[in-house]
Amino acid sequence: MGEYNLLPERGDTVGKWLDKLRTDFAATWQMGWVPTTTGYTFILVDPNTQSTSPVATLYLESADARSAWTGNEPAVASRIVRNLSEHYESPKANQVIVVGQDPMTRLLIYGNYSDALSQDPTLLPSARPLNWLGEVRTVYYSDPSLTNQESVGRAGLILSQRLMPGRRLVQFDSDILVDFGNSRPLWIGDVVRIIDTDNTTVRGDYRIIAVPNVEFIREDTTNEIYFRRATYTGWLINNQSLDFSDYNNSGLWFV
Numbered sequence: 001m002g003e004y005n006l007l008p009e010r011g012d013t014v015g016k017w018l019d020k021l022r023t024d025f026a027a028t029w030q031m032g033w034v035p036t037t038t039g040y041t042f043i044l045v046d047p048n049t050q051s052t053s054p055v056a057t058l059y060l061e062s063a064d065a066r067s068a069w070t071g072n073e074p075a076v077a078s079r080i081v082r083n084l085s086e087h088y089e090s091p092k093a094n095q096v097i098v099v100g101q102d103p104m105t106r107l108l109i110y111g112n113y114s115d116a117l118s119q120d121p122t123l124l125p126s127a128r129p130l131n132w133l134g135e136v137r138t139v140y141y142s143d144p145s146l147t148n149q150e151s152v153g154r155a156g157l158i159l160s161q162r163l164m165p166g167r168r169l170v171q172f173d174s175d176i177l178v179d180f181g182n183s184r185p186l187w188i189g190d191v192v193r194i195i196d197t198d199n200t201t202v203r204g205d206y207r208i209i210a211v212p213n214v215e216f217i218r219e220d221t222t223n224e225i226y227f228r229r230a231t232y233t234g235w236l237i238n239n240q241s242l243d244f245s246d247y248n249n250s251g252l253w254f255v
Contacts, residue, residue, distance in 0.1 A: 018044075024145070025154075028161050030189050037182045045189070047207075052237055054193035054205055055179050055186055058172075060084065064199040078175040081194060086170045091131040092163040093139040094118035098156040100146025111152040113160040131166040139163055168236035170194075170206055176214065176228040187211065191237065206234030 008017065022031050022044065031044045058081045059065040069075040100109040117123070121134040128134075141159060146152045172194075177186040186192065186208065194203040213231040 027158050032188070034187045034189065035185045037184050047189070050189055050207075052191060052205065052207075055190045056177055057193045057195060058174065058177075059195050059199070060197050060203075061199065064195060064197075067199070075180065078178065080174060082173040084170060084172040084194075086168065089167040089169055091118065091133060091137075091166045093137045093159075094131065094133055094164055095136055095138040096156050096159045096163065097138060097140050098146065098152050098159070099140070099142040100148070100152040100155070101144045103144075103147050109146065109149055109152050111149070111156045113156045113164070115160075115164055118164070131164060168204070169233065170204075170236070171212075171231065171233045173229060173231050176230045177232070192232075192234065204236045205238060207237050208232050208234045 018031070022029060026044065026046070029044055029046050030050075033040045033042050056079065057068070058079050059068065060081050062076070062080050065076045065079045069079065094115040096113040098111045098113075100111075101107070102109060115131070117129050118131050118133050119136045120132075123132065123134075139159065141155065143155065146155055177190075177192065178184065179186060188208050188211065191205050191207050193205050195201070196203045210233040211230055212233060213229075215229050217227040217229065
C-alpha cells in the first residue's frame with residue numbers, strides 16, 4: 001500500500017505550505033511580492049521564463065549618464081552607479097547524485113547529473129568553461145518523497161541549476177531605480193545593463209536578486225527635497241551555456 005508524502009496538519013498556514021512547496025519543488029523559482037503598475041502582486045515564477053532584456057541602462061560615470069539623458073537631471077541622477085563591487089562565486093559542485101524511493105516496491109531510484117567539462121583537469125586554460133573546477137565535486141541528495149524517475153530528475157535539475165554554474169555577483173548603490181516608461185520601481189527579477197567607463201563597452205547585464213537596503217533621506221525641510229537611495233545585488237546573466245533544458249536526458253543527465 002502506498003503512502004502520502006505530503007499531508008497538511010491541523011493549524012498549518014497557507015504561508016507555511018507555500019514555503020514548503022517552493023523549497024521542495026521549485027527552489028530556484030522567485031516567490032514574493034513585487035511592485036507592478038497596478039500595485040503589489042504576489043508571484044511564483046520560474047527564472048528561466050523571465051525576460052533577459054534590460055529594463056534600465058546604468059553608467060559608472062556621471063558624464064556618461066548626463067550624455068544619455070541631456071537636459072533631464074532627475075534621470076541622470078537615477079542612472080549612476082555608486083560603490084560598485086564585484087566578485088566571482090565558484091560552483092559548489094559539478095556532479096549531483098539524487099536518490100529517491102518507489103513507495104510500492106521500496107526500491108531505490110537513482111539519478112546523476114555530471115558536468116564532464118567542469119571536471120576535466122587536462123583542459124587548457126583557453127578551453128575551460130567558466131564553471132571549471134578541474135576535479136569532481138559531488139553533492140548527494142536523498143529524499144523518499146521522490147517516488148519516480150521523473151521527480152528524481154526534476155530534483156537533480158533544480159540542484160544542478162543552483163550548484164553547478166559559477167556566478168559573477170555585483171553590488172552597487174544608486175538612487176531607487178524606476179522604469180521611466182511606466183514609473184514602476186525595479187525589483188528582484190528585473191535586469192539592468194551597466195556600461196563601462198569608456199561609455200561604449202557593456203560591462204554586463206545583471207538580474208537583480210536582492211535589494212538589501214532602501215532609504216529615504218529628507219535633506220531640505222524647506223523645499224521638501226527627498227533623496228531615495230537603494231543598494232542592489234545582481235548576478236551576471238547570459239554568460240554560460242550549461243544545458244538544463246530537459247530533466248530526463250539533457251546534456252548533463254545520466255540515469
